[in-house]
Structure formats: structure tokens, C-alpha cells
Amino acid sequence: MTSADHVTLFLLLLGLSSAASQPNFVLLFADDLGYGDLGCYGHPTSLTPNLNRLAAGGLRFTDFYCSSPVCSPSRASLLTGRYQTRSGVYPGVLYPDSIGGLPLNETTIAEVLKPVGYATAAVGKWHLGYGANGMYLPTNQGFDQYLGIPYSHDMGPCKNLTCFPPDVKCFGLCDVGTVTVPLMRNEKIVQQPVNFLELEKAYSDFATNFIVTAAQKQQPFFLYYPAHVTHTLPQYAGTRTAGKTLRGPFGDALAEFDHTVGDIMAALEKAGVANNTLVFFTSDNGPELMRMSRGGSAGLLKCGKGTTYDGGMREPAIAYWPGTIQPGVTHELASTLDILPTMARLAEAKLPSVALDGVDITELLIQQGKSKRETMMFYPTNPSELYGLFAVRMGKYKAHFYTQGATHSGTTPDADCPVFAVLKAHDPPLLFDLEMDPSEYYPLSLSGRPDLQTVLEEIRQVKAQFEATIVFAHSEMSKGTDKNLVPCCNPQCSPKPTCCSCA
Ligand SMILES: *[C@@H]1O[C@H](CO)[C@@H](O)[C@H](O)[C@H]1NC(C)=O
Ligand SMILES: *[C@@H]1O[C@H](CO)[C@@H](O)[C@H](O)[C@H]1NC(C)=O
Ligand SMILES: *[C@@H]1O[C@H](CO)[C@@H](O)[C@H](O)[C@H]1NC(C)=O
DSSP: OOOOHHHHHHHHHTTTOOOOOOOOEEEEEESSOOOOGGGGGGGGSSHHHHHHHHHHHHHEEEEEOOOOOOOOHHHHHHHHHSSHHHTTOOOSOOOBBBBBSOOSSSOHHHHHHHGGGEEEEESSSSSOOOOOOGSSSSSGGOOOOEEOOOTTTTTSTTOOOOHHHHHSSSSOOOOTTSSSOOOETTTTTBBSSSOOHHHHHHHHHHHHHHHHHHHHHTEEEEEEOOOOOSSSSBOOOOOTTTTTTTTTTHHHHHHHHHHHHHHHHHHHHHTOGGGEEEEEEEEEEEOGGGGGSSOOOTSSOOOTTTTSHHHHEEEEEEEOOOOTOOOOEEEEEEEEHHHHHHHHHHOOOOOOSOOOOOOOOOOHHHOOOOOSSOEEOOOHHHHHHHHTEEEEEEEEEEEEEOOOOGGGGSSSSSSSSSSSSSSHHHHHHHHEEEETOOTTOOOOTTTTHHHHHHHHHHHHHHHHHHEEEEEEEEOSSSOOOOOOOGGOSTTTTSSSSTTOOBB
């Protein structure tokens, strides 16, 4: 290492990197992938060699949370560093004909990084709105380029789509009432219906091309890759991985995601930028347990998607940056909310002047220091001012003020998970020690425990203080739907939706 390198490294450690050493960012975001799904998180039959390699060479989190047990709100928080109640991306998720979307005056990570010179691209599942004339697409939210399906890939008829082997239909039910699923490049539909079997390859090529081009121009870049393939239905895997894992269809789909991760890593290495790139991987929410063995796994955590138990919101997460992040495992608390402030710090970009819920975790990443995050707030799928937070985690303790099961978490033997577990208020709240009992099986008894009474009192204060800062934004989902808004490659055609079909 030259002395100039030492200076750069020193400045970097202080978060004062010069423009010349602005790191690149690759943000990998899996869909409905649970805490127990990866090989490096203990799954015995998943085939995830590339993610395992990132975990072995990077920092693996055991206590990392997304902000919502469902997709759109979780993505809104990831990209803005704010709870969904502030941006209005709640309750539930957006649909192809939704009028609302992530409000354009919200500042995304891409919009934070662009002013300091970053090339920005999104590839994959957007799910933060389409809207009139595609007004909510990524290219209107700070991304220079986009290739992908703008919502969940089950939001269109899929009955006749061919999966693998070539004569087998994709498994599962889809929304038949809307148009077939489009593939978009920027604001233009390039294929409708999309060819699922070639989708990962298209994503991989797009990502590689973006990385190589930016590296050639010596421009720092931000690549956001929210994947579809592990979202349970319609279930598919391309020819590279179909039938190749011991875990069956979900394992094959996961292996395909992992394969793309490998392609992206190879592109970074080939372009010579791997050592100057922070790769961050996590997932949007817990597993869809209702799909039984065809769905994801929360591992030892309780319940899954749609619930505020840890299985719904605690996620696998890995930060990889060879030479800068030391390999290891951290039990510090962190969240998707923290990614925006951390990337802003590393890129020397200005934070948006809004109420941010994320904290800068640069020290945690680079020096294995403490996390500035001490608490995590748990909103249900349908947050409301009437109920407010369902749960709060503070340090190792988690208090549930309300619990409720969810359709997405049906079918497991635990009676607290399915939709039949109706909304229940807890006073005093159910209190768990997540270090001793990560499965949230054994509520702590408060009798004769003044120390726990104190903990609960503190949690109540933290909750009250936080809720006093929240002004619920007008709900984007409550703006409703308009059948005329759905993406159609042949906009004037009729009858819709069947005529929206282009090769
Ligand atoms: C965006 O605009 C809406 C409507 O005017 C407003 O209520 C909201 O506070 C704005 N959000 C931000 C982050 O400025
Ligand atoms: C699926 O195929 C059947 C029979 O070929 C056809 O009648 C039906 O319209 C197709 N459905 C869709 C959604 O394309
Ligand atoms: C990247 O860093 C590793 C470990 O610090 C080093 O072995 C390798 O040579 C570096 N690669 C490049 C291209 O600088």
C-alpha cells in the first residue's frame, strides 16, 4: 500500500473519502425471502454459493429488520430511509391499476446519489407504483435506467405461461383480471407478456452492462436489483437452475437469484471495481408460509410474511466490500431504513431535509463498531392511527402491544400465525428476550421482576416519543384504482385486458 493509499483509507474510515474514491453501491433485494432461506443462514438444502461467498467474505447480520411485513411499504422505506407511515405507501401493496405510488416528492437513494455524480439504475421488481402515464416509474424517482416488471409478477394472468421444462406451465394462481405482465425498459413496454424463463438472463445482462459502462467512464454507480424470482407465484426457474437443487421449486428459484448475484460479482471483478464497491444484500419481508414447502422459510423465527413477529420482518442481510469490511458476524441492530443515510455518508452526498428514520451505520460496517440503532418499530400490513405500532424492539427486548396472524403466514402448526389468529391487544405487552428466545415462544413474566418493569416502562416511553413524531401521510393506497392505468403495450386496443399483448 502506498502512503497515498493510506491517506485514502484513513479518510475513508472517517467517512471523508475524496470524490475520486466515492464507492460504488450494489443493493440486492430479494423477494419474500426469510431468515432461514440461505445456506449461510443454516438452510440445509438451499443452493446459494454466491450469497454464501458474500457472507463468508463480508459482514453477516443476525438482527437486521425491514420496515413492513409486506412488499410496497418495505420498498418505500428502503429507498427513502423513512417509515411507510411518513411517505403514505400503506396499507398493503400497490396494484397495476393503483392511482397512487411512492410520492414524487419523497427522496430516494438514487436521488441522493445523483447530485454527487453517480450513475443510477434499477433492474427488477419496482412495486412502488405505475400511475398515470407511468408517472411513478423508477426513471421518475432518480434512476437513469430501468429494466423490469413494475410490480409483483403474479399481478397478471399467468395460467398459459410456459415454465420449465418447456412443456410445463408455471405453478400457481395469478391475478386474471388485469393485463399480462409487462417487461419495461425505462418507460417503454418491450415485452408483454414477459418471458419468465429469460428474465433473469435479461436482468443479469443489463446489470453487467451497466457496471462495465460506468466503470469504463470511471463514474461511481448505484445499482438497485430487487429480484422477483423468489416471490412464490407464479413459480418458475430458468434452465440454468430448474430441477437442480435438493430443495425443489423454491430452491431452484432461489438458486437462480443466486446465479444472478454471481454474475454481478463477476462483472464487478472483471471491471476492476470489486474493491471499491459496497454490495449490500437483504430481503423485503418474511417468507410466504401459506405456500408450504413451495414457500420460503423463517428458520427459527416465529411466523412469516404479513405478521409483526420476527419471522415477518427480521431478514438475512450481508454487507460485502473486500478490503474495507472485515469478514464477520454482527448481532448489532440495523435496518433497511439505515441504508440511505449510510450510502449518503460514504458518497459524501447531502441527506434530504426530511424526518429520516434511518441512522448511519458506517462505523458498524467498517470498524465493526456499535450500531447507532437502538430500537426498531413494527407496523402491521395496515398501519392506522387508531392502533399505531404493533411492537417495539429495544436492545434485546421486544414488546408486542398487538398481535395478529396473516393469510400469508397460514398453514404452519403455530396457531398464532394464520389469519384465524385475530387482532389481540396485550396490556401489559408481551415481552420477549430475543437473545435467549429468538423464536418469541416464551413471554417473560413480569411478576417479581422490577428490572423488566423498568424495561417495559422505557419501551413505552420510546414508543410514545416516536409516535409523537409521526404524522400519518395520506394513504397512497386509499386513492384507489383505475382500470385505464394498467400498462398496455397497445394502449388504444380493445377489448382490454386481453388485447395488451406484444412480442
Ligand atoms: C409531499 O407532498 C405532500 C402533498 O403536498 C405533502 O403532504 C408531503 O408532506 C410532502 N412530502 C415531503 C417529503 O415533502
Ligand atoms: C389460456 O389458453 C386458453 C386455451 O388456449 C384460452 O382460452 C385462454 O384465453 C388463455 N388465457 C390467457 C389468460 O391467455
Ligand atoms: C482487492 O483487495 C484484495 C484484498 O485486499 C487484494 O488481494 C486484491 O488484489 C485487490 N484487487 C484489486 C483489483 O485491487
